[in-house]
Amino acid sequence: MGGFLKFEKMITPLLIQLIFWIGFTLSIVFGLFMIGYGFIADAGGLAQIGSGLLLLFLGPIILRVYCEMLIVVFKMQGALISIRDILYSQQNEPYQANEERDGIA
Secondary structure (H helix, E strand, C coil), X not given: CHHHHCCCCCCHHHHHHHHHHHHHHHHHHHHHHHHHHHHHCCCCHHHHHHHHHHHHHHHHHHHHHXXXXXXXXXXXXXXXXXXXXXXXXXXXXXXXXXXXXXXXX
């Protein structure tokens, strides 16, 4: 809970995944709706079917790429925290080992 309150644990990547799945579902539903509407439309039916197919196939791909770009920022933040923790532990280990060897501790 402490990591959550200190903003070390991020909830936004989970929200981005939720938004992706909602967008994925809406893209499929609206793509199918547009294709169906294109079949019953009097004018512009072929364009509607083409738009529906594009939305059906390219919509989820474009949404996935966008969500991945957003998540990369959080992955970089996690990697930087790991690097910080490793450097901090390495910086303190030699000092503690020298103290124990010299009989100071």
